[in-house]
Amino acid sequence: MSILGIHHVQITIPKGAEEEARAFYCTVLNLPEIEKPESLKGRGGFWIQVGERQVHIGTExxxxxxxxxxxxxxxxxxxxxxxDRLTAHGIKALDSxxxxxFERFEFRDPFGNRVEFIQEQP
Structure with missing residues (x-):
């Protein structure tokens, strides 16, 4: 018996902020939205694909x-x-x-969620 990996993670945004969140996550970060199952659509939020994993953006x-x-x-x-891209969109990058x-920095998304971008160095 073992844990095989991570299927998805969830972050939250305020209720009713989906369009602003799509503008940030799908446009600024260029992450594709994926279809939520019909049974979950009434809960609000949306899902995005990040490589082989998903990020579920829920409302809370x-x-x-x-x-x-x-x-x-x-x-x-x-x-x-x-x-540079985030700074150009008004996001303040914070040194980690x-x-x-590793080279990395962090920032807060437009909803206050802490986010890190990290790159492995040779």
């Missing part, structure tokens, strides 16, 4: 997202290009504590 009220260290880290090919062998 009463959460102070900017007060947590919980986060999702996206592995990228060119962390500098991503930092160095990890040997």
């Amino acid at each position: 009220e009463g959460v102070e997202r900017s007060a947590t260290k919980a986060h999702i880290a996206y592995q990228v090919e060119d962390v500098i290009v991503w930092r 504590v160095p990890i040997p062998g």
Whole structure:
């Protein structure tokens, strides 16, 4: 008996913020939206594909997202290009504590979720 991997992770946004979230995640981050099962569509939110995994963007009220260290880290090919792209879209990049062998930075998405972009260095 073993855990095989991660199927998906979920982050949350305020109820009614789906279009703003799509603009950020699908347009700025260029992640494709995937179809939710019909049985879950009434809950709000949407799903995106990230490589072989999914990120489920659900809706939730009463959460102070900017007060947590919980986060999702996206592995990228060119962390500098991503930092520049996000800065151009008004997202403030924050330096992270160095990890040997990696270049990385973090930021808060428009809803306060902590996000990290990380690139392995040769």
